Amino acid sequence: MTNAVGRDIPDSCVILGETRKLQPYRGPFAREPNVVTRTTFPRFVRPGATKLVGSLREAIEKTDLKSGMTISFHHHFRFGDVVVDTVLRELARLGIRDLTLTVSGFHPVTEILCDCIREGVVTRIHHGGIPRELGNLVARCILKEPVVIRTHGGRARAIGAGELPIDVAFVAAPACDAYGNVNGTDGPSPCGALGYAMVDARHAKRVVVLTNNLVPYPLHRISIPQTHVDYIVATDCIGDPTWIASGAIRQTRNPRDMVIADQIAQVVQHSGFLKPGFSLQVGTGGVSLAATSRISDIMRHGGIQGGFMLGGITSVAVDLLKEGLFHSLLDVQSFDQGAARSLTETKEHVEIDASFYANPHSGGCAVNMVDVAVLSALEVDVDFNVNVLTGFDGVMMAGPGGHSDTAAGSKLAIIGIPLVRDRLPCVVKRIGTVVTPGETVDVVVTEYGVAVNPRRADLLKALEGSSLRLCDIQELARKAEDITGTPEQLRFTDHIVALVEYRDGTIIDVVRKPEA
Amino acid sequence: MVQKTMRSLLFVPGNSPSMVANAAIYGSDAVVLDLEDSVPLESKDSARILIRHALSCVDYGPARVGVRINSIASGMASDDVREVAAGWPDFVMIPKVESCEQILAVDNMLASGESANSIPAGSTDIIAILETPRGILNAFDIARASNRIVGLAFGAEDFCTSMGIQRSGEGTELLVAKATIVLCSRATNIAAFDTVFVDIDDDTGLLTETKRSRQLGFNGKCAIHPNQVPTINSVFTPDEAEIEYAKTIVEAYEKGLGEGLGAVAVGGMMVDEPVVRRAFKVLGSAGHHLTQDNFRSHACSRSKRKVVLPRVGELEHGAEAGTDRKGDARINITPIPAGQGLEIEVTSKVAVLYGTAIRNTVRRVLEEMGVTDAHVTVTDQAALDFAIAARTEAAVRRATGAGHRGDTVGSPRATLSTSASP
Numbered sequence: 001m002t003n004a005v006g007r008d009i010p011d012s013c014v015i016l017g018e019t020r021k022l023q024p025y026r027g028p029f030a031r032e033p034n035v036v037t038r039t040t041f042p043r044f045v046r047p048g049a050t051k052l053v054g055s056l057r058e059a060i061e062k063t064d065l066k067s068g069m070t071i072s073f074h075h076h077f078r079f080g081d082v083v084v085d086t087v088l089r090e091l092a093r094l095g096i097r098d099l100t101l102t103v104s105g106f107h108p109v110t111e112i113l114c115d116c117i118r119e120g121v122v123t124r125i126h127h128g129g130i131p132r133e134l135g136n137l138v139a140r141c142i143l144k145e146p147v148v149i150r151t152h153g154g155r156a157r158a159i160g161a162g163e164l165p166i167d168v169a170f171v172a173a174p175a176c177d178a179y180g181n182v183n184g185t186d187g188p189s190p191c192g193a194l195g196y197a198m199v200d201a202r203h204a205k206r207v208v209v210l211t212n213n214l215v216p217y218p219l220h221r222i223s224i225p226q227t228h229v230d231y232i233v234a235t236d237c238i239g240d241p242t243w244i245a246s247g248a249i250r251q252t253r254n255p256r257d258m259v260i261a262d263q264i265a266q267v268v269q270h271s272g273f274l275k276p277g278f279s280l281q282v283g284t285g286g287v288s289l290a291a292t293s294r295i296s297d298i299m300r301h302g303g304i305q306g307g308f309m310l311g312g313i314t315s316v317a318v319d320l321l322k323e324g325l326f327h328s329l330l331d332v333q334s335f336d337q338g339a340a341r342s343l344t345e346t347k348e349h350v351e352i353d354a355s356f357y358a359n360p361h362s363g364g365c366a367v368n369m370v371d372v373a374v375l376s377a378l379e380v381d382v383d384f385n386v387n388v389l390t391g392f393d394g395v396m397m398a399g400p401g402g403h404s405d406t407a408a409g410s411k412l413a414i415i416g417i418p419l420v421r422d423r424l425p426c427v428v429k430r431i432g433t434v435v436t437p438g439e440t441v442d443v444v445v446t447e448y449g450v451a452v453n454p455r456r457a458d459l460l461k462a463l464e465g466s467s468l469r470l471c472d473i474q475e476l477a478r479k480a481e482d483i484t485g486t487p488e489q490l491r492f493t494d495h496i497v498a499l500v501e502y503r504d505g506t507i508i509d510v511v512r513k514p515e516a
Numbered sequence: 517m518v519q520k521t522m523r524s525l526l527f528v529p530g531n532s533p534s535m536v537a538n539a540a541i542y543g544s545d546a547v548v549l550d551l552e553d554s555v556p557l558e559s560k561d562s563a564r565i566l567i568r569h570a571l572s573c574v575d576y577g578p579a580r581v582g583v584r585i586n587s588i589a590s591g592m593a594s595d596d597v598r599e600v601a602a603g604w605p606d607f608v609m610i611p612k613v614e615s616c617e618q619i620l621a622v623d624n625m626l627a628s629g630e631s632a633n634s635i636p637a638g639s640t641d642i643i644a645i646l647e648t649p650r651g652i653l654n655a656f657d658i659a660r661a662s663n664r665i666v667g668l669a670f671g672a673e674d675f676c677t678s679m680g681i682q683r684s685g686e687g688t689e690l691l692v693a694k695a696t697i698v699l700c701s702r703a704t705n706i707a708a709f710d711t712v713f714v715d716i717d718d719d720t721g722l723l724t725e726t727k728r729s730r731q732l733g734f735n736g737k738c739a740i741h742p743n744q745v746p747t748i749n750s751v752f753t754p755d756e757a758e759i760e761y762a763k764t765i766v767e768a769y770e771k772g773l774g775e776g777l778g779a780v781a782v783g784g785m786m787v788d789e790p791v792v793r794r795a796f797k798v799l800g801s802a803g804h805h806l807t808q809d810n811f812r813s814h815a816c817s818r819s820k821r822k823v824v825l826p827r828v829g830e831l832e833h834g835a836e837a838g839t840d841r842k843g844d845a846r847i848n849i850t851p852i853p854a855g856q857g858l859e860i861e862v863t864s865k866v867a868v869l870y871g872t873a874i875r876n877t878v879r880r881v882l883e884e885m886g887v888t889d890a891h892v893t894v895t896d897q898a899a900l901d902f903a904i905a906a907r908t909e910a911a912v913r914r915a916t917g918a919g920h921r922g923d924t925v926g927s928p929r930a931t932l933s934t935s936a937s938p
Contacts, residue, residue: 488869
């Protein structure tokens, strides 16, 4: 069947061992929640019982973790994470196999993980993003089922709705007391907010905390409460916090990025949204950070005090809070040490969980309150649909993160993207994979010009007064192909390596295996 | 009457395909593809070829495109002009000009280049870069040496070297030279462009120096890094109040003309000719009310020109052109016995999308150049088509003549910061 963005979706697919009927994407807000599944689990801890266990192995045995189950991890340590590896190694030693692995976002792809996939310890992956090394491995069709890709909000929704039941959640805790209260900010290796782990811990059947910093009861600032935690393992290392600024975060003086950022700031300036109380979410790419700097210049110049900034929080945002340009930060994940520190020091810097952040089937998520979102992309098509997942060769190399959530929730979603990367056209007739639907994208900004979604006639009118070079998105696509030449069409097999779930649980696209 | 001036002239290394291809996206009024200091000696030939291809293939939009050739004294200027004139740049910049004879020499080279390539005679302009005491002292004559001359530019680094002085922050030591250039330009009704600001990370310093340039009377300033362009453009752009006032004057003047009046009053002030001229200049430099374009852009006619490839004889030996930098392609060509045809091997990370296109381009270039038997390996780093064609041509020409057999990879940033001193 064909969905609302014109992609061919199979009727059904085997997910978590059972054949599920797939719902095609019908529109950003077309699907309402209809399931009522109990996704929090009763626990029973007698007075005097201890949650501390002697080893990871003992904790695993106590959780009754068996082959075929689902284990979850959070990605707040990003490329400094060691807990995924530590746990997988132990599970492999215990002979446990056929696991479903779900990590909330990017984590290092190590030999241990690859071996676990090759040897059948991990046979299913439900992730927020797939780094290229993992993408290459997955493209060889060695998993039992297609990977399921979810946005941050979509993952929180799926976990809450019982569509992604977690048997055991493993939490890397920078601080934890003996009864399992956890935060991400205290101790020698702070990673800051624990927004993704909070959702996993709330809904998992069993929760194991690994900590290198066991503190006296009770911990003062509590992100994950004792009521969700079953076992605590003291360990030497939970991850290298100096790496939390790795991956997506890039400060730039790259001239092309600066040109794009400058135009993004002009779009914001003329959009009508830049007024007192203005709220902003930006990505962590070079363009986004440079745009933030330009936007804050305009705010300073015009004496505009903003409202809140949302999302992954960097020290750039912390500085703007301290300066008084914004009055609050809502932080689901801290992107550097400055942000992690600020979370404990500043009461206006608030930790939120992934559901609060972006779950479309919650009582209201924070992305709905955002005025302007500045986002990046790998490719955009002439209907403004965005690919943030697959590379030019059809292999997965990135992930949506909060992209689709923020685009859907914000009043003005701006995509900053170079028209051409090396020889790859980035504004094209047809993109590899649709992750964020064009209906939720308002403006595409390139170094050659700015295209406004025709749905936003109001915006087009507002921007006509600026000095921006406005053009039709078709013109951008033509221009891109003038520069690069017409690429050959990639050919794909019928084998589906990944399902791309929209935030509401419908299927917006699938990733097929490229022909050799 | 109204002059659309060039506020910013962005220099890019002429042997870097990606910088040559992207030079126009930063909003400078002119792009200068450099053959001089940013190109190592052994890559001059392939840079010339790359620039010739770029001039015909890259869309520089509204920006004027110039080429900085090597100085007359270097002995390379005639080769530079012969090659790049075929691509019909809007202007060439000649470094280290000291005399009228040097201008006339380039004038003649351009004239023969124009006639050989069916380009309208006299349509390629010249900007002379003065960067020696002798050059500065001859500025007035140099400015009048040829009808092609549209501007003088100052080069501070070489000037300081020949003066045996250090550049200071406030630039007192350069004042006489700068003022001379501006005076001579004004006296001969051409433009004056100030030297580059070399500290690419010092945004405040750039702003201060550019304001000083404008105050001295320069029409624009050279940029050594794309991030300098917005600052330079904004300093040389009149602010809103200036523009509004100029508009009022021009409107009143034109209304007066319609009514047969030569002088009119605006807000109680008599507006006479110099005031009107100044107003036109303000609007001209603000990009408004463009009635006459002193700086030609051949963009439209240029881009329709086909790149003509020279026919060559037999390949004499193996040769290589291009580098392994991003956006470039390294083409290695070896002669093989007659009758074996063309063997083309392509390595590229974008081969799934462009493998065939790359092969076709290489084959087309070889065939047009008359090469019938050769083994060619292409190591592509996602180069654009014009770069692949240019590198192939360069490799073939190296394989059929004396000269260099490969390009060196210098750090483009390093060569840039130590060098480009128009």
